[in-house]
Amino acid sequence: MKNRKYSTLIAILTCLALLVMVGCNSKEEKLKVAKVLPAKPEVKQELPQAVPPSVSPSTTLAEPSAAVVEVNGTKLTQGQLDREIRDSLAAIGSQVPADRLPQVRTNLRKRLIDEFILRTLLTDEVNRQKISATKQEVAEAIDKFKATLPSGVTVEEIMKKNRISEKEMREEIGLGIKVNRIVLSSLGGKVKPTEEEITKFYQKNKDKFKIPETVHARHILIAKTPADNDKTKTEKRAKAEDLRKQLLAGADFADLARKNSDYPSKENGGDLGMISRGQMVKPFEDAAFSQKKDAIGPVVETDFGYHIIQVLQHNEPQTVNLDEKTKKDIASFLEREKMQEAFASLVKKLRAKANILIHGQ
Known part of the structure; x- marks a missing residue:
């Protein structure tokens, strides 16, 4: 054989x-x-x-x-x-x-x-x-x-x-x-x-035919570390706030993300794709799912750092017919x-x- x-x-x-x-x-x-x-x-x-x-x-x-x-x-x-x-x-x-x-x-x-x-x-x-x-x-x-x-x-x-x-x-x-x-x-x-x-x-x-609520979001992260002291944290938050002001004034989100974000998604202009509940840390999730479409949300702090989030699309939960x-x-x-x-x-x-x-x- x-x-x-x-x-x-x-x-x-x-x-x-x-x-x-x-x-x-x-x-x-x-x-x-x-x-x-x-x-x-x-x-x-x-x-x-x-x-x-x-x-x-x-x-x-x-x-x-x-x-x-x-x-x-x-x-x-x-x-x-x-x-x-x-x-x-x-x-x-x-x-x-x-x-x-x-x-x-x-x-x-x-x-x-x-x-x-x-x-x-x-x-x-x-x-x-x-x-x-x-x-x-x-x-x-x-x-x-x-x-x-x-x-x-x-x-x-x-x-x-x-x-x-x-x-x-x-x-x-x-x-x-x-x-x-x-x-x-x-x-x-x-x-x-x-x-x-x-x-x-x-x-x-029928429960398997339910499509969960999702959002299409992008973000800019100014990362923090456990070693950061209060002064460093304040400086990093200030940087995030400044970037948010630039966005509110009309700056290009993708361009700022590529130049400033500390998250891998910066290569895609900060785009995270579609997100469902449970995928992100709670403060980020709460902000993303409560923000209005296209709005530049307030700076959100998580264990990872300071996030500026923009929701591009919000899909409500539905059941496939x-x-x-x-x-x-x-x-x-x-x-x-x-x-x-x-x-x-x-x-x-x-x-x-x-x-x-x-x-x-």
């Missing part, structure tokens, strides 16, 4: 198994849905319980050809596992303190074995059912997978970082499509929720949820009938 980068490939496999046929929203749609829908429930893919190991857990299998785990006769050898661990550590080694490397190595070993078991179970099942995937389906799935990646991240970068070839990537995506067919079949092809299910979900989770857009978002969420549950059920069934041996765990 050839060497594979299981951690990356199994993630791709799982993603495709859940999203290929169901479809996935654009990144923009996902951001909007995330504001009102609860997070997708975590699907714990329970892996097969191994037959008690034939050697003690502390035993090291030195022979590269020795089997570490066997799944229905398919073996992962010590040499293959060592290569996987070595490659994984090469990617993250510099980020891990030396004293933690042994624990990281142990965790990697367990995770890679679990991923090998899961992939082998799924591969055996699609082969048993003689499920196939065309080149066109694989190409379309790759396009859908690309759409789920964060901005600036490419499939090529993922392959390079994890040392996997395009052929391996296509094989894994093909497996994802095949697994997806099995999952859909287990649901009788009925994934789309009914109007009743959508309405019931909305009513049951059950319109067609919301129905579509809920339907997509429920479809993914059904697929996740069916996928977990499939893995559980495969586990129950699998013959798995783990040596020297």
Whole structure:
């Protein structure tokens, strides 16, 4: 069996198994849905319980050809596992303190074995059912997978970082499509929720569809430190008051922020973006949420220093209505949820009938 980068490939496999046929929203749609829908429930893919190991857990299998785990006769050898661990550590080694490397190595070993078991179970099942995937389906799935990646991240970068070839990537995506067919079949092809299910979900989770009160604010901070004496504090407050007077006289807020603010947002002209309650310290929050739009508020003192705040926009709290857009978002969420549950059920069934041996765990 050839060497594979299981951690990356199994993630791709799982993603495709859940999203290929169901479809996935654009990144923009996902951001909007995330504001009102609860997070997708975590699907714990329970892996097969191994037959008690034939050697003690502390035993090291030195022979590269020795089997570490066997799944229905398919073996992962010590040499293959060592290569996987070595490659994984090469990617993250510099980020891990030396004293933690042994624990990281142990965790990697367990995770890679679990991923090998899961992939082998799924591969055996699609082969048993003689499920196939065309080149066109694989190409379309790759396009859908690309759409789920964060901005600036490419499939090529993922392959390079994890040392996997395009052929391996296509094989894994093909497996994802095949697994997806099995999952859909287990649901009788009925994934789309009914109007009743959508309405019931909305009513049951109405609190999740509430958009909190927010303000779009910018500020200038004249920072203070615990070491500042009364004279220094007075001077810093006076500087903040002087800047406020300049703003009231028509000075450009962004320009003054870039030149005077001690907060990182100065690079953006003091812009903090949208803020909801609970994100900022109380004195700042109270001022920002009580100020009139566009007004230059009085200097506010916090533990960080002296702030001059301007509110550019104030959005009152609201509840998202059950319109067609919301129905579509809920339907997509429920479809993914059904697929996740069916996928977990499939893995559980495969586990129950699998013959798995783990040596020297």
